[in-house]
Amino acid sequence: MQVRPLIALLTLFTAMTLQADTTPASSTELATVGGGCFWCTEAVIERLPGVKKVISGYAGGQTVNPTYEDICTGRTGHAEVIQIEFDPTVISYEKILEVFFEAHDPTTLNRQGADEGTQYRSVIFYHNEAQQKAAARAKIAAQALWPDPIVTEVSPLTKFYVAEKYHQDYFRNNPNQGYCTFVIKPKMKKLEQKGVIPKG
Numbered sequence: 001m002q003v004r005p006l007i008a009l010l011t012l013f014t015a016m017t018l019q020a021d022t023t024p025a026s027s028t029e030l031a032t033v034g035g036g037c038f039w040c041t042e043a044v045i046e047r048l049p050g051v052k053k054v055i056s057g058y059a060g061g062q063t064v065n066p067t068y069e070d071i072c073t074g075r076t077g078h079a080e081v082i083q084i085e086f087d088p089t090v091i092s093y094e095k096i097l098e099v100f101f102e103a104h105d106p107t108t109l110n111r112q113g114a115d116e117g118t119q120y121r122s123v124i125f126y127h128n129e130a131q132q133k134a135a136a137r138a139k140i141a142a143q144a145l146w147p148d149p150i151v152t153e154v155s156p157l158t159k160f161y162v163a164e165k166y167h168q169d170y171f172r173n174n175p176n177q178g179y180c181t182f183v184i185k186p187k188m189k190k191l192e193q194k195g196v197i198p199k200g
Contacts, residue, residue, distance in 0.1 A: 028052055029088050031096050032059060032125040032157050034081035035104030036112025042082050043171035043184050044103040047197040050090030055083045056163040056170070059125050060155060068164055074117040081125065083160050093134055097124065101142035102196045103187070106152045113183065122150075125157035132156070 035041045038056040046054040058066050061077025070076050084096060104112055106122040126132040135154045143150050170177075171184050191197045 027088075028085050029093065030127055031084040031086065031093055031131070032081055032127065032160060033084070033097070033100050034059070034079040034121065034123040034125075035100060035106070036080070036120045036122070037115055037179075037183075038080040038082050038163065038167065039170040039179065040112075040184050040187060041100070041103060042169070043188060044191060044197060045082060045084055045096065045099065046169075047188075047200060048086075048091055048096070048099060049198070050087045051084055051096075052087060053085040055085075056167045057081055057083060058119075058161045058163060059157060059159065060123060060153075066161060068167070071119050074119055076119070078119060078161070079121050079123050080119050080163075081123070081160070093131060094138060097135060097138035098142070099196055100124075101138065101145065101150075101152075102194070103191060105146075106139075106142065106150045107146050107148035109151045122152040124152060124154045125160075126154065127157055 033041065042054045042056050045051060058071055058076070058078040059081045060079045063070055063076035063078060066076045066078055071078055071080065086093075086096060104122060108122075110116065110118050110121045112120050112122075124131075124135045124138075126135055132154065139150055139152055139154070171180050174180055175185075188197070188200070192199050
């Protein structure tokens with residue numbers, strides 16, 4: 001038996017194992033949620049450490065390639081949603097849902113404030129079974145925050161449609177627009193004061 005080649009192989013295997021164990025995960029995951037106007041939810045969620053990208057869009061309906069004008073009719077079945085790309089080594093899916101339930105009123109059916117219609121419904125579109133189970137747990141945990149029953153829909157994501165370019169990063173690009181001034185800014189300030197999101 002040749003000892004030296006065997007030792008060399010064991011040394012190489014050990015080095016490869018250590019390298020694999022210490023290499024940080026670089027993959028990201030996706031989450032898709034809707035909590036009323038996507039301008040609001042986008043502005044809140046993109047503040048979270050570990051969130052790489054937030055895209056506003058539409059999901060949950062039957063109309064193919066819907067436009068914003070289609071969505072506004074309330075007849076497409078789609079909800080205004082955001083799709084979140086996040087690093088699970090920095091922020092968990094559960095934490096994102098925790099902030100989601102703090103950032104909107106999940107007890108009002110098909111409505112957020114003055115925005116009314118099925119397109120403004122509270123919804124979590126899960127991407128896999130693990131997210132489905134996490135969403136169910138998050139609803140139960142969030143109920144302690146609200147005196148009325150939570151009506152958030154939990155459904156599988158079938159298709160996500162990216163919204164028009166002018167909807168992306170809307171709050172960041174239009175901070176002085178009326179809706180941003182009177183709806184989004186006060187919400188952001190409240191969440192900052194509660195420590196739900198970091199100060200911008």
